[in-house]
Amino acid sequence: MAKIGIFFGTDTGNTRRVAKDIAGLLGSGLAAKPVNIRNADVADLLSHDILILGAPTYGDGELPGLATGNATESWAEFLPKLEGHDFTGKTVAIYGLGNQKSYPDDFVSAMYYLYDAFAQCGATLIGACSPEGYSFKLSKAIVEGRFVGLALDQENQKDLTSKRLAEWLSAIQAAWV
Numbered sequence: 001m002a003k004i005g006i007f008f009g010t011d012t013g014n015t016r017r018v019a020k021d022i023a024g025l026l027g028s029g030l031a032a033k034p035v036n037i038r039n040a041d042v043a044d045l046l047s048h049d050i051l052i053l054g055a056p057t058y059g060d061g062e063l064p065g066l067a068t069g070n071a072t073e074s075w076a077e078f079l080p081k082l083e084g085h086d087f088t089g090k091t092v093a094i095y096g097l098g099n100q101k102s103y104p105d106d107f108v109s110a111m112y113y114l115y116d117a118f119a120q121c122g123a124t125l126i127g128a129c130s131p132e133g134y135s136f137k138l139s140k141a142i143v144e145g146r147f148v149g150l151a152l153d154q155e156n157q158k159d160l161t162s163k164r165l166a167e168w169l170s171a172i173q174a175a176w177v
């Protein structure tokens with residue numbers, strides 16, 4: 001089993017494309033093929049030492065899922081399944097897709113729900129990022145002045161994504177060595 005598991009939710013494909021880019025950058029020796037969270041169970045996540053988890057934000061700062069009008073189940077349906085599971089010893093890094101121009105009051109807020117749920121299960125969270133370089137008012141995903149993971153905006157800052165991704169991957173790789 002690959003050391004790193006990559007799991008994502010998506011409705012229109014952006015978060016899946018980033019998951020594939022991450023897998024490509026890490027290489028197949030390190031990372032397993034990305035899996036849509038609607039096709040995963042908790043045991044699939046627990047079979048990896050390191051998890052990279054991606055979520056877009058839908059609704060007004062909510063997790064993707066049926067309640068926010070997505071076509072399929074997603075993180076909103078998965079997170080309740082974590083209850084009672086122990087992720088002690090697992091390392092988790094989160095990335096989130098959002099739109100800072102259209103949703104400045106809840107930019108990439110869904111990352112917070114992943115952060116909170118996995119922290120409550122005992123996981124070690126890595127990969128927090130500075131909010132510099134983004135233009136938004138509020139985000140639930142800001143904890144102690146930093147995003148709890150990597151924020152990406154394919155609608156307004158697509159040109160920055162590959163640089164942000166490369167820098168974030170080196171930072172998290174340094175954190176789990």
Ligand SMILES: Cc1cc2nc3c(=O)[nH]c(=O)nc-3n(C[C@H](O)[C@H](O)[C@H](O)COP(=O)(O)O)c2cc1C
Pocket residue numbers: 009010011012013014015016056057058059060061062097098099100103106107108109154155
């Ligand atoms: C109905 C709707 C609601 C959204 N709500 C938010 C939001 O609250 N915060 C945010 O940052 N982005 C929001 N977005 C933007 C999406 O998160 C963004 O387009 C993302 O790239 C979609 O990812 P996906 O292609 O993986 O589904 C919303 C988009 C739509 C269509």
